[in-house]
Amino acid sequence: MRPIQDAFPLLETPKKIFITTHHKPDGDAIGSMLGLYHYLVKKGHKVTPVSPCEIPDFLAWMPGVNVMLDYEAQQQESLAALKSADLIFCLDFNDYNRTKHLEQPLAEATQPKILLDHHLFPKPVWDYGTSLPEKSSTCEMVYDFINQCGDNALIDLDIAACLYTGLMTDTGSFKFPITSAAVHLMAADLKSRGLDHTRIHEEVYDSWSENRMRFLGYVLIERMEVFKKYNSALITLSRKDMNMFNIQSGDSEGLVNYPLSISGIKFATLITERTDEVKMSFRSKGDFDVSSFARNYFEGGGHFNASGGRSKTSLTETIVYFKKILSDIHPK
Ligand code: 5GP
Ligand code: MN
Numbered sequence: 001m002r003p004i005q006d007a008f009p010l011l012e013t014p015k016k017i018f019i020t021t022h023h024k025p026d027g028d029a030i031g032s033m034l035g036l037y038h039y040l041v042k043k044g045h046k047v048t049p050v051s052p053c054e055i056p057d058f059l060a061w062m063p064g065v066n067v068m069l070d071y072e073a074q075q076q077e078s079l080a081a082l083k084s085a086d087l088i089f090c091l092d093f094n095d096y097n098r099t100k101h102l103e104q105p106l107a108e109a110t111q112p113k114i115l116l117d118h119h120l121f122p123k124p125v126w127d128y129g130t131s132l133p134e135k136s137s138t139c140e141m142v143y144d145f146i147n148q149c150g151d152n153a154l155i156d157l158d159i160a161a162c163l164y165t166g167l168m169t170d171t172g173s174f175k176f177p178i179t180s181a182a183v184h185l186m187a188a189d190l191k192s193r194g195l196d197h198t199r200i201h202e203e204v205y206d207s208w209s210e211n212r213m214r215f216l217g218y219v220l221i222e223r224m225e226v227f228k229k230y231n232s233a234l235i236t237l238s239r240k241d242m243n244m245f246n247i248q249s250g251d252s253e254g255l256v257n258y259p260l261s262i263s264g265i266k267f268a269t270l271i272t273e274r275t276d277e278v279k280m281s282f283r284s285k286g287d288f289d290v291s292s293f294a295r296n297y298f299e300g301g302g303h304f305n306a307s308g309g310r311s312k313t314s315l316t317e318t319i320v321y322f323k324k325i326l327s328d329i330h331p332k
Contacts (some may be wrong), residue, residue: 017088032166
């Protein structure tokens with residue numbers, strides 16, 4: 001992969017640009033995609049942002065959501081945009097398989113592809129890009145990219161709102177160790193332009209339905225197991241549980257973090273029964289590497305302290321398998 005600066009000449013004349021991100025997108029995925037979208041449009045390009053699937057309700061307020069395509073709902077239009085594009089930007093993922101149904105179209109596309117991402121172990125399939133696991137978020141990387149292009153002055157309130165969203169969500173509201181001085185300087189720069197950070201925090205975190213709040217109570221009482229001697233905790237969600245509370249896609253977001261607020265818990269796992277697979281989410285504090293854990297046991301990956309994966313067996317079998325691994329590896 002060539003450094004992103006080598007791609008700057010490609011952006012000197014107006015281009016048709018396709019931007020995409022990972023399946024089940026989060027605040028950093030949509031924030032970075034739409035932040036980059038607004039910037040590239042200002043530079044005179046024709047840009048199509050495409051999400052691999054529907055976005056969660058807590059991101060529906062974001063500027064640019066109305067022009068974004070949903071690949072699952074608008075496949076023909078999305079493929080036409082991909083086909084006619086001169087350039088492809090891939091944000092917040094580093095393996096085509098993270099885009100699910102877009103995996104094959106992306107792999108087959110022959111246009112130059114540019115990566116901006118902060119996950120470990122990028123696949124060697126991009127022509128240009130930056131892969132920096134030490135960066136807090138892809139939103140921080142889009143901000144750096146705009147600055148490298150000499151365009152800090154072009155950052156308006158829409159760009160600021162999009163980029164702040166991923167900066168906030170991927171740092172756990174500026175709590176995780178990845179929150180560097182550069183993160184706070186970026187937040188300060190966005191704030192100095194008039195960014196309403198309270199509104200963004202409320203849109204993302206205080207937009208729960210009553211059902212979702214009651215579901216959280218139910219899950220913490222009925223579906224969380226704590227393994228004190230392994231400094232670990234496990235939450236399991238079945239389809240039945242989610243149907244009982246009419247839980248929407250995205251409503252289980254963040255549940256995996258709760259056990260880490262228990263004193264002594266360093267490793268938290270959420271196992272969710274989806275229609276087509278069993279989804280695993282891992283979070284840790286300190287030096288337990290959940291990226292390797294996800295890669296070694298659950299066909300996944302991610303970051304050192306936040307990762308995910310999947311299991312092809314049933315929910316019950318997955319829980320048994322997970323507990324066996326836990327007793328074998330004894331997280332410290
Ligand atoms: P989440 O638990 O929120 O789904 O994912 C946590 C982190 O792990 C995210 O940064 C996400 O990109 C990454 N991740 C989640 N699932 C997978 C997966 O199946 N494969 C890889 N490589 N990374 C994943
Ligand atoms: Mn991210």
